[in-house]
Amino acid sequence: MKKFEEKTVKSQTIFKGKVITLVHEDVELPNGKQSKREVVKHPGAVAVIPITKEKKIMLVEQYRKPLERSIVEIPAGKLEPGEAPEVTALRELEEETGYTTEKLSYVTAFYTSPGFADEIIHIYLAEDLKKVESPLTPDEDEFVDIMECSLEEAEKMVAEKKIYDAKTAYAILYLKTRGL
Amino acid sequence: MKKFEEKTVKSQTIFKGKVITLVHEDVELPNGKQSKREVVKHPGAVAVIPITKEKKIMLVEQYRKPLERSIVEIPAGKLEPGEAPEVTALRELEEETGYTTEKLSYVTAFYTSPGFADEIIHIYLAEDLKKVESPLTPDEDEFVDIMECSLEEAEKMVAEKKIYDAKTAYAILYLKTRGL
Numbered sequence: 001m002k003k004f005e006e007k008t009v010k011s012q013t014i015f016k017g018k019v020i021t022l023v024h025e026d027v028e029l030p031n032g033k034q035s036k037r038e039v040v041k042h043p044g045a046v047a048v049i050p051i052t053k054e055k056k057i058m059l060v061e062q063y064r065k066p067l068e069r070s071i072v073e074i075p076a077g078k079l080e081p082g083e084a085p086e087v088t089a090l091r092e093l094e095e096e097t098g099y100t101t102e103k104l105s106y107v108t109a110f111y112t113s114p115g116f117a118d119e120i121i122h123i124y125l126a127e128d129l130k131k132v133e134s135p136l137t138p139d140e141d142e143f144v145d146i147m148e149c150s151l152e153e154a155e156k157m158v159a160e161k162k163i164y165d166a167k168t169a170y171a172i173l174y175l176k177t178r179g180l
Numbered sequence: 181m182k183k184f185e186e187k188t189v190k191s192q193t194i195f196k197g198k199v200i201t202l203v204h205e206d207v208e209l210p211n212g213k214q215s216k217r218e219v220v221k222h223p224g225a226v227a228v229i230p231i232t233k234e235k236k237i238m239l240v241e242q243y244r245k246p247l248e249r250s251i252v253e254i255p256a257g258k259l260e261p262g263e264a265p266e267v268t269a270l271r272e273l274e275e276e277t278g279y280t281t282e283k284l285s286y287v288t289a290f291y292t293s294p295g296f297a298d299e300i301i302h303i304y305l306a307e308d309l310k311k312v313e314s315p316l317t318p319d320e321d322e323f324v325d326i327m328e329c330s331l332e333e334a335e336k337m338v339a340e341k342k343i344y345d346a347k348t349a350y351a352i353l354y355l356k357t358r359g360l
Contacts, residue, residue: 003250004241004242004243004250004323006245014194014202015202015204018216018218019295019296020220020296022194025245027245029323031323033320035321037245037246038195038197038200040200040296042293042296045295061183061184063182063183063186064294065186065205065217065219066221066294066295066297066298067294068182069182070183070184071291073294110344110345110346111244111246111247111345112293112345113222113292113297113299113346114251114253114345115225115246115256116246117220117293118246119296140213141209143211158288164289165291165292166290166291166292166293166347169288169290170346170350173350173353173354173357174353177356177357
């Protein structure tokens with residue numbers, strides 16, 4: 001038995017959407033009592049920390065409906081079924097910035113909200129960016145602004161709450177520990 | 181108008197649970213076309229980076245139903261309605277570790293999954309921990325194991341995927357940039 005395992009007694013799919021599926025579960029706790037868990041299933045995502053030859057970070061600004069505002073983030077996108085994260089990384093990088101790279105390296109992966117969702121995000125570093133002549137374009141419901149900035153400028157955007165999400169906050173600390 | 185704003189045309193609440201609410205929205209995009217957005221509403225959370233007098237990090241292991249496994253995290257919990265994050269921070273710290281502090285400082289805040297959820301997490305640093313004689317206890321459906329470890333041991337747990345979530349990965353980099 002796994003540590004503190006919560007066995008599923010009953011599982012009900014409430015909603016199946018384009019992106020997420022919501023499941024409501026009755027579980028048996030380690031002490032034998034029962035409780036309920038709300039679980040959001042997500043296909044997983046990939047994010048890329050893109051560094052230009054001039055040692056600038058490329059960031060994208062986009063509207064995030066759950067927040068009712070736009071924020072500035074590292075490029076990211078959902079995994080397609082069966083797709084290797086490296087493939088998603090290069091596709092999202094090209095779609096959102098118009099750049100590609102031959103120098104892609106794995107940084108880490110983490111769950112974003114383990115209390116209620118199974119979303120995992122794989123983080124890659126893309127260095128020595130090259131402009132693509134006729135790049136892939138974003139999804140038709142995706143509108144993004146691209147910017148290049150220094151680590152100091154990115155840290156200023158964190159303080160101003162323009163950068164305001166976990167993966168981008170992580171990326172900035174990562175570049176700081178590593179030296180951009 | 182906000183940058184790239186997506187106006188809500190229709191909003192339907194699909195599910196209201198103990199923790200999350202799921203809303204399905206029809207939106208008007210900046211180009212006038214329509215699309216759908218799946219939005220998870222969450223009350224927000226607080227996480228604490230607890231540092232003992234011996235410069236060890238206190239971590240908690242707990243089962244996370246969405247992942248069907250236990251992971252090791254910094255102590256965290258949901259905001260109660262109208263509650264100041266500092267109050268949540270001290271309560272969750274005491275409930276999950278049995279310790280409290282008079283030295284609580286704000287680190288940052290970020291959204292965990294801005295693509296589909298409005299969950300925000302406020303991060304605090306708790307130094308000079310003091311043992312509470314009769315501490316608050318965890319919620320009755322919460323089972324946690326407490327551990328103290330060095331920064332190096334925590335980094336090893338990241339490599340071994342025992343630590344595997346955004347807030348804790350961020351906390352470890354934060355302690356590294358700051359010097360534990």
